[in-house]
Amino acid sequence: MSRLTGKVVVITGAASGMGEAHARLFVKEGAQVVLTDINEEKGQKVAEELGENALFVKHDVANKDDWQIVIDQAEKAFGPITGLVNNAGIVGPLGPLEELNDEDFNRVIAINQYSVFKGMQTVLKSMKKTNGGSIVNISSTSGLVGTANDISYSATKFAVTGMTKTAALELAKYNIRVNSVHPGVISTNIKLFDEVITATPLGRIAEPEEVSYLILHLISDESTFTTGSEFVVDGGFTAK
Numbered sequence: 620m621s622r623l624t625g626k627v628v629v630i631t632g633a634a635s636g637m638g639e640a641h642a643r644l645f646v647k648e649g650a651q652v653v654l655t656d657i658n659e660e661k662g663q664k665v666a667e668e669l670g671e672n673a674l675f676v677k678h679d680v681a682n683k684d685d686w687q688i689v690i691d692q693a694e695k696a697f698g699p700i701t702g703l704v705n706n707a708g709i710v711g712p713l714g715p716l717e718e719l720n721d722e723d724f725n726r727v728i729a730i731n732q733y734s735v736f737k738g739m740q741t742v743l744k745s746m747k748k749t750n751g752g753s754i755v756n757i758s759s760t761s762g763l764v765g766t767a768n769d770i771s772y773s774a775t776k777f778a779v780t781g782m783t784k785t786a787a788l789e790l791a792k793y794n795i796r797v798n799s800v801h802p803g804v805i806s807t808n809i810k811l812f813d814e815v816i817t818a819t820p821l822g823r824i825a826e827p828e829e830v831s832y833l834i835l836h837l838i839s840d841e842s843t844f845t846t847g848s849e850f851v852v853d854g855g856f857t858a859k
């Protein structure tokens with residue numbers, strides 16, 4: 620039996636980068652996966668490649684109504700949802716806090732932070748039907764230590780860390796586990812911070828799959844006593 624047999628997992632931002640890598644691994648390990656993204660063309664292509672155990676749904680994670688559509692379509696295709704990976708995220712314009720405008724700040728909050736709240740809230744009804752579930756919220760090392768010149772990103776990733784712990788406390792009674800994952804520098808389309816790359820003890824950028832295997836563990840029944848915790852995959856960056 621594969622590690623995710625019987626699991627139905629929604630992954631946001633799955634058209635590229637780490638989300639795509641998670642989707643590919645999860646299907647390989649026996650899950651049925653709903654990939655969501657604003658990039659319809661790329662998302663559709665990945666889902667088609669993955670075959671009958673994958674479905675793509677167009678989704679702006681900052682949009683409340685889109686969330687209900689995603690959950691309804693996922694249930695219709697594969698049944699009640701057992702896992703949610705809140706992965707979609709952006710880096711806003713880099714620069715000193717003195718220069719950041721409200722519009723840019725609020726856009727990052729909507730995509731990286733509001734989405735995690737709304738995703739957890741919307742998936743609950745479906746997850747409760749399965750007698751338990753696992754939610755993985757993607758934070759960052761920027762949700763554990765400060766990141767100069769990116770205050771909006773930092774705000775959202777610390778918020779994800781906090782929301783994860785609060786949700787874990789509230790949802791434990793439903794046997795729904797909630798954990799956060801904190802990647803360091805991973806090779807995707809996202810802007811990387813040069814100072815983080817040079818300060819990474821392992822001395823390299825990681826491949827997305829090096830994060831996927833941790834999330835696979837958290838989404839599977841291998842981690843049934845794990846909730847409210849922070850999982851760091853950063854090549855030692857925050858060890859100092």
Ligand SMILES: NC(=O)c1ccc[n+]([C@@H]2O[C@H](COP(=O)([O-])OP(=O)(O)OC[C@H]3O[C@@H](n4cnc5c(N)ncnc54)[C@H](O)[C@@H]3O)[C@@H](O)[C@H]2O)c1
Binds near residue numbers: 632679758806
């Ligand atoms: N790459 C890194 O080094 C790194 C480090 C720490 C944390 N992270 C976090 O990991 C997650 C994935 O990042 P990545 O590096 O794979 O980025 P990426 O840019 O390669 O992929 C992000 C995906 O999210 C999608 N997306 C963007 N806005 C969206 C929206 N409003 N609704 C739905 N989908 C949307 C994009 O189309 C894209 O497919 C993000 O939350 C990011 O903050 C990345």
